[in-house]
Amino acid sequence: MVKLVGIAGSIGEQSYNRMLLEFIRDHFKKTVDVEILDINDVPVFNEDEDHNDNPVVHELARKIAGANGVILATPEHNHTVPAAMKNVIEWLSNNVHPLDGKAVWIVGASYHTQGSSRAQLHLKQILESPGVNAYVMPGNEFLLSNAKEAFAADGSLKDARTVGFLEIVMKKFLTFMKVIEMLDAPDPKSAHEEDMDSKHPVNTTVPDVDMTDPEWVEKAAEKMHAASGGDYVKLDRGLLTVDQLNYFLNSMAGELTFADDNNQFIYYNKTADAAHMLAPRTPDQVGDPLSAVHPDRVIEHVKQVLYALRTGESDVVSMPAQTGPNQHVMHYYRAMRDENRRYRGVNELVIDIMPILKYYLAATGQKLVKDPDAVPMSPITGLDAVTGASAHSDPTKTDATSGASGSKSVEKPAEKPATDATSGASESGNEATVAPAAAEPIDTDALTGASEEPATGYSATEDDAPAKQPAPTPEPESTDTDATTGASES
Numbered sequence: 001m002v003k004l005v006g007i008a009g010s011i012g013e014q015s016y017n018r019m020l021l022e023f024i025r026d027h028f029k030k031t032v033d034v035e036i037l038d039i040n041d042v043p044v045f046n047e048d049e050d051h052n053d054n055p056v057v058h059e060l061a062r063k064i065a066g067a068n069g070v071i072l073a074t075p076e077h078n079h080t081v082p083a084a085m086k087n088v089i090e091w092l093s094n095n096v097h098p099l100d101g102k103a104v105w106i107v108g109a110s111y112h113t114q115g116s117s118r119a120q121l122h123l124k125q126i127l128e129s130p131g132v133n134a135y136v137m138p139g140n141e142f143l144l145s146n147a148k149e150a151f152a153a154d155g156s157l158k159d160a161r162t163v164g165f166l167e168i169v170m171k172k173f174l175t176f177m178k179v180i181e182m183l184d185a186p187d188p189k190s191a192h193e194e195d196m197d198s199k200h201p202v203n204t205t206v207p208d209v210d211m212t213d214p215e216w217v218e219k220a221a222e223k224m225h226a227a228s229g230g231d232y233v234k235l236d237r238g239l240l241t242v243d244q245l246n247y248f249l250n251s252m253a254g255e256l257t258f259a260d261d262n263n264q265f266i267y268y269n270k271t272a273d274a275a276h277m278l279a280p281r282t283p284d285q286v287g288d289p290l291s292a293v294h295p296d297r298v299i300e301h302v303k304q305v306l307y308a309l310r311t312g313e314s315d316v317v318s319m320p321a322q323t324g325p326n327q328h329v330m331h332y333y334r335a336m337r338d339e340n341r342r343y344r345g346v347n348e349l350v351i352d353i354m355p356i357l358k359y360y361l362a363a364t365g366q367k368l369v370k371d372p373d374a375v376p377m378s379p380i381t382g383l384d385a386v387t388g389a390s391a392h393s394d395p396t397k398t399d400a401t402s403g404a405s406g407s408k409s410v411e412k413p414a415e416k417p418a419t420d421a422t423s424g425a426s427e428s429g430n431e432a433t434v435a436p437a438a439a440e441p442i443d444t445d446a447l448t449g450a451s452e453e454p455a456t457g458y459s460a461t462e463d464d465a466p467a468k469q470p471a472p473t474p475e476p477e478s479t480d481t482d483a484t485t486g487a488s489e490s
């Protein structure tokens with residue numbers, strides 16, 4: 001659900017502007033989650049003081065930074081913005097800039113007919129000043145005049161036309177927010193233009209923390225006052241503490257990596273230390289731009305995969321990494337999109353499918369045999385093998401590093417240690433064993449860099465040597481119920 005925060009520019013016990021925000025919160029609670037922030041204890045702005053030293057101010061900053069949009073309800077004092085509102089904005093434009101690039105909707109109530117119109121104009125000017133740099137929704141002025149008579153005893157607005165107009169403007173603000181969110185979306189015109197140095201900060205980028213700092217996670221978390229430990233995090237369909245989220249993600253059957261739409265590597269689930277991971281990552285890498293975790297030779301290929309996901313050419317790109325008789329590590333790169341279908345980065349899953357394959361063969365009494373009719377296929381799916389190569393790179397060379405096309409002509413130099421594309425870690429050194437596959441195998445996994453030699457051309461047939469059957473696993477009591485939710489499978 002869209003999350004908005006509201007601030008009334010009044011610290012009085014009774015405030016018509018706060019009542020207006022409360023009405024907006026309650027009236028639209030089915031479509032937006034509006035949280036009204038209290039500014040009563042915000043001290044008078046003092047440039048010598050650091051907002052971090054004031055819990056009220058940095059809680060305000062944190063809440064605004066985490067919201068999709070902001071509603072400012074301003075009274076009018078002496079034909080302009082009251083001190084309480086201006087004071088808050090001064091705090092939020094000095095050393096910390098949570099309103100930067102944020103969609104803002106200004107409303108206002110006053111005793112008289114003007115409904116704080118002059119204050120609203122001045123507030124717009126203040127919000128568009130460089131230190132604040134908010135995106136104020138143009139036009140659509142909501143001027144609640146004669147505020148003393150406007151509310152019913154239950155706090156609702158008496159006049160249906162006023163409520164009708166409020167609904168029209170709220171709808172426009174929701175659209176305005178979508179437009180604003182698109183404004184900062186990185187927009188490369190070709191794969192080659194993918195910015196691997198993360199120089200296009202997006203609205204989730206943590207400002208003023210060096211991305212390559214080995215302690216980026218700790219410093220960014222402090223900067224953003226991130227939830228931690230036992231703090232609850234509300235998810236789309238669930239409520240977990242940060243600790244529970246870690247237990248859950250670190251016990252996943254696969255290795256997960258999150259690189260955002262600014263191509264910054266911002267998370268991986270620490271299932272094991274690097275030496276025991278399929279696609280090794282190390283804690284100090286988190287925060288790095290993708291360029292910092294990849295050898296130059298694979299960059300163009302990495303860009304192709306990112307561009308394919310960003311532009312929607314593909315929603316999933318997959319390719320094998322280490323392959324062999326006992327291992328077939330697959331990398332799945334899935335585009336993440338928000339409710340506006342805006343690309344939000346790549347979700348990478350690394351998983352060894354061999355245990356699943358072996359279980360399936362054993363459970364179904366089958367075995368793998370070479371398929372003489374096998375049709376060579378590119379080990380990469382989801383990337384157009386022909387146009388996968390960006391205009392800026394030599395297609396055959398790109399294919400060679402990405403293995404995207406099935407062209408046999410390109411012999412892979414044996415010396416290339418693979419690097420992982422989301423974190424650039426090299427994953428295995430067994431370049432020598434190039435599988436005699438029909439399709440030229442990938443030696444560099446597009447996003448994870450492990451050296452990959454996929455074994456192709458096998459298919460499963462009835463296993464006629466019962467001797468090899470693994471001992472049947474004892475059937476669980478009732479297999480048709482899901483252990484965690486009890487949902488029946490059938």
Ligand SMILES: Cc1cc2nc3c(=O)[nH]c(=O)nc-3n(C[C@H](O)[C@H](O)[C@H](O)COP(=O)(O)O)c2cc1C
Nearest residue numbers: 010014015016017018075076077078079110111112
């Ligand atoms: C110092 C002061 C100056 C005011 N100046 C104006 C003004 O210029 N225009 C106006 O419409 N109302 C003015 N008012 C009346 C406000 O509209 C009224 O106090 C309103 O309730 C303020 O909003 P609030 O209830 O959210 O605090 C002023 C009130 C005060 C206390």
